[in-house]
Amino acid sequence: HAPSVMKWVIQLCLSAHLAECVPEKPKRSALNQLTRTLLRKYDCGVRPVHNWTSPTTIYIDLILQSVLDVDGKTQSITTSIWYRQIWTDEFLVWDPEEFDGITEISLSSDAIWIPDVIISEFVDGGKSLPIPYVYVNSSGSVKYYRPMQVVLACSLEMYAFPFDKQNCSLTFRSWLHSVKEIDLALWRSAEAIANDKREFMNDGEWELLSIPSSYWQIHQDDTDYAHIQFNVLIRRRPLLYVVGLLIPSIFLMLVDVTSFYLPLSSGTRIAFKISILLGYTLFRVNLTDELPATAVNTPLIGVFFAVCMALLMLSLIKSILVVKLLHHSEKEVRQMSVSACLLDKYGSAAPAQCVFTQEDLLSLNEIQEAPSGLEWLLQDLVSLHLALSQEDSESSVQAEWLALCSKLDRFLFRFYLLVLASYAGTLKRNVLLQLTLYFCGVLQ
Incomplete structure (x- = not known):
């Protein structure tokens, strides 16, 4: 049996030598073992409670990061929020001492149960980043943190723009x-949240004012459903719109008022007012995108x-009406002058100096017989006298007509100022009210 013993010894030595050459298979890490242990029999479709009659309480926290857009036309608001959900998963509990003292791990959100909590006002997800993991501690507390950009349906009140406040809710x-x-x-x-x-x-x-919250239950289909609502109270800063919209518009209106002091006979008033109107039109067209568009009511601005x-x-x-009355044709002025003179001559016994047309002067100066030297001189003096009288009368009539048009211009100007002052008073009350509310809110 000696050869067999020697053979056995040789095989034993070779096996020991080979065992030393082959590397030892590494053990699984504690984190890997813990993950496999937790998810080996886990069913993500089952609510994680041992007693099915026990409710799962979802704790919600919200932090508003920014307001990205407020669209009055679609009645929506785009916000960026940090949203947190915390709940207890009774199936994800372990003893840290059995796994190298691990007290918290991250798991895939697709591998565990996630509550179906939604936002009722949700319209669009925007550009939210997907977060594929949740944090779980040894007591079964699950923390699900998500940065979200959400588009919410909100009933926006734009009448007081740019002094408006908005109240949008996340339910x-x-x-x-x-x-x-x-x-x-x-x-x-x-x-703390508010x-x-x-x-x-x-x-x-x-500007963020506050975020009050409330909890209530709604009864529907013989069942109660829990709701938590966060009201986002925000206020617009009006300085940009006051400087860029209201003040330039008021300046143009003041320039238009001062244009009434241009003389009527200069002929530049209408051109100046047309230039103001054209400039105001271009001003409005360029700033169309700055005004909120609503389908229900028109903003005060x-x-x-x-x-x-x-x-x-x-x-x-x-101004066109006054200038039209001022620039009557010469024929119309003469006809009015002759009519007034004839009425004065034949309607009263007192003598009157009349202004006649060129044909009237020729008829008055017409002599049937050939004049002598003195008669010819007398006829020239009479014609010269009548011509000078006619010129003075025409100048007097035009001066009276200009004075009448000036009175009409002053009357219409006062009427225009009355309309402008009435509207300014109405606007002033609204604007002062909004400014008072705004600054009172700022001081608070």
Whole structure:
């Protein structure tokens, strides 16, 4: 048996040598073992409770980061928020001492149960980044953090633009589960959420006032559903629109008012007013995109621009009317002069000096017989006297007509100022009210 023993010894030595040459198979890491242990029999379609009658409470937290867009035409608002959900998963519990003291791990959100909590006002997801992981600690607490850009349906009130405030809500609820299965609660206190402005980008057009929250249950189909609503209260900063829209428009209206002091006979008033109207039209066209578009009501600033345009048109029409009356043709002025003179001559016994046309002068100076030397001289003196009288009378009539047109111009100018002052008073009350509310809110 010696050869067999030697053979066995040789095989044993070779096996030991080969065992030393082959590397030892590495053990799975504690994190890998923990993940496999938790998900080996996990069913992501089952609500994670041992007792099915126990509801799963979803704690919700919200932080508003910025207001990206407010669209009055579609009645929507685009916001960027940091959204957090925390709940307890009774199937994801372990002892940290069995896994190298691991107390928290990240798991794929597709591998575990995720509550079906939605935003009721949700319209579009925008450009939200997908977050494929959740954090789970050893006690089964699951933290699901998501940065979201959401487009929300909101009833916007644009009448007070640019002094408007908006109140848009984000209502969180479970899409299918009743309050007996999924209940909602706030992760932080309502006061802490309402006054949390640390992450809000406060350098833009909108200013965050507060985010009050409330919880209630709605009864539907013999079942109660839990709701949590966050009201985002924001206020627009009006300085940009006051400087860029209101002040230039007021300046153009003041220039139009001062244009009434141009003399009627200069012929430049109408051209000047047309230039103002054209400039105001271009000003309005260039700033069309700055005004909010609504399908229900017109903002106050839109009414202001429309009335200013109407006042400019009224001013131009009034100037055209006065200039038209001023520049009657010479024939019409002479006819009115002769008619007034004949009425004065034959309607009263007192003598009157009349102004006649050229044909009247020829008939008065016509002599049937050939004049002598003195008669010829007398006829020339009479003709010269009548010609000078006619010229003075025409000048007097034109001066009286100009004075009448000036009186009419002053009357229409006062009427225009009355209309402008009435509208300015109405606008002033609204604007002062909005400014007072705005500055009171800022001081608070």
